[in-house]
Amino acid sequence: MKINFKHISIIGVGLMGGSLAMALKAKGFKGKITGIGRNRKNLTKAKRLGIIDDYTTEFNEGVKNADLIVLAVPVGQFEAILKNIRQNLKNGATVTDVGSVKAQIVKRLEPLMPKDVYFVGAHPIAGKECSGVTCASANLYQNARCIITPCPHTNNAALKKVVTLWKTVGAKTMLMNPEEHDVIFSAVSHLPHVVAYALVNGILKVDEAILHHGGKGLRDMTRIAKSPAELWRDICSHNKKNILRSLKMFSSSISNITKLIERSDWQGLEKEFIKAREARQPLESD
């Protein structure tokens, strides 16, 4: 599989978008990569770092010649951006994204596509504790999984383009329907993020001045609470129903453990801990 398109425009040159550009160059992509964004300072930095070939803050200008447009800003901005650029998309162009939610995105963006332009959603399972273009790296997607969420009417050539893109940067692609994606990731990704934020705030409620006593365990557990708040606010609003359901299941686990401790049912508590310990084994094999 080889990339057969020449011009990629990335909207949002931060950790995810910047890493995609770097990875493409590292893997030998010879076409042009245009960075698009609102923050000129960030874009000039990306250009200076050699991550992008050129840049613009004029979204319509930046997309008009692109064969592939990648949305790499918080998901809450997708719709407004699409409404703005849709008239300027090239015939045969493909639009994709790197967002952590899929069903609502696909449902809202597909009807905005002009004739002969297709949207194919994608969610690379990769991240880092830091954000922004200075955090980007060429190997972020190496061996990462990337969920791609075509619909029954998705154009096959467009799907192939997006699959090729991610395979080129070293990701393991997997097709899934957008609704199934959102149920699964509400539990294995969105819930942990919300819990990490809640854990920090819960400790503050016990005592505002004790967080620094925490060790490596607490640091690792709350590392993902360093993610930009705007990003996770948008993800919560775009996957509200599933995240609420996952939160409900989690709260029931917490209340179950609380009751076992209240009743001094230490055998029951140990069983609960063992269940979790054994169930998380698959996470180690990555």
Added chain:
Amino acid sequence: MKINFKHISIIGVGLMGGSLAMALKAKGFKGKITGIGRNRKNLTKAKRLGIIDDYTTEFNEGVKNADLIVLAVPVGQFEAILKNIRQNLKNGATVTDVGSVKAQIVKRLEPLMPKDVYFVGAHPIAGKECSGVTCASANLYQNARCIITPCPHTNNAALKKVVTLWKTVGAKTMLMNPEEHDVIFSAVSHLPHVVAYALVNGILKVDEAILHHGGKGLRDMTRIAKSPAELWRDICSHNKKNILRSLKMFSSSISNITKLIERSDWQGLEKEFIKAREARQPLESD
């Protein structure tokens, strides 16, 4: 400060006890280190690895000549072990531990001490995702904090012994009263562990077969759920009141976030996330 005692007996040669022995040797301790435990296979392995100088499964035999006895088994076993060995403790010996709870331990063990033998509680803030002697390492305590919890009537020479022990292996020691320790660590350590177990079990409630979809974030967040279940069962039973209070504060944070999502109060949710993001900064400076 230099160690002025010659014989250390470590009860429980696992990750914590084994690492202490290795660190002492690495730092030039020339005295004898005896490993004591019930599992002969584990002890012979520790001897073969050069971690301990000799070993015994006879607890009374192992402690009778020791200047310092370190309890490094799950805290639930401390009292029974002390009741068993107390008659055989040498005059002037000091007993210490590496347990994650302190108030109940101090309260139960101190009255068991014979004349001229003192108990000084300690809690080194260090750990690893694995357990057992094969996981032990000489640098586990290097730059780690170690909370030492003397009481008003603790003998000064005994306290100095324990402080010297931990400084020798590279830890930064800090004195604290046992009750204060238990309030703080119920929030910054015991709560995160319980939450990690509950997070895995909550995801199982959403769908038993999706955990493997989790990425690095979930892996890091649940890493501490790999800790031995018995250890954390004992910690919960020995710090029940404080852990229940911390769980209550955490549940209130979770229910607060849940309500914001239910009400689609995205601005309020973002504020909550920002609060957590900023508050956890001190954890990065370690």
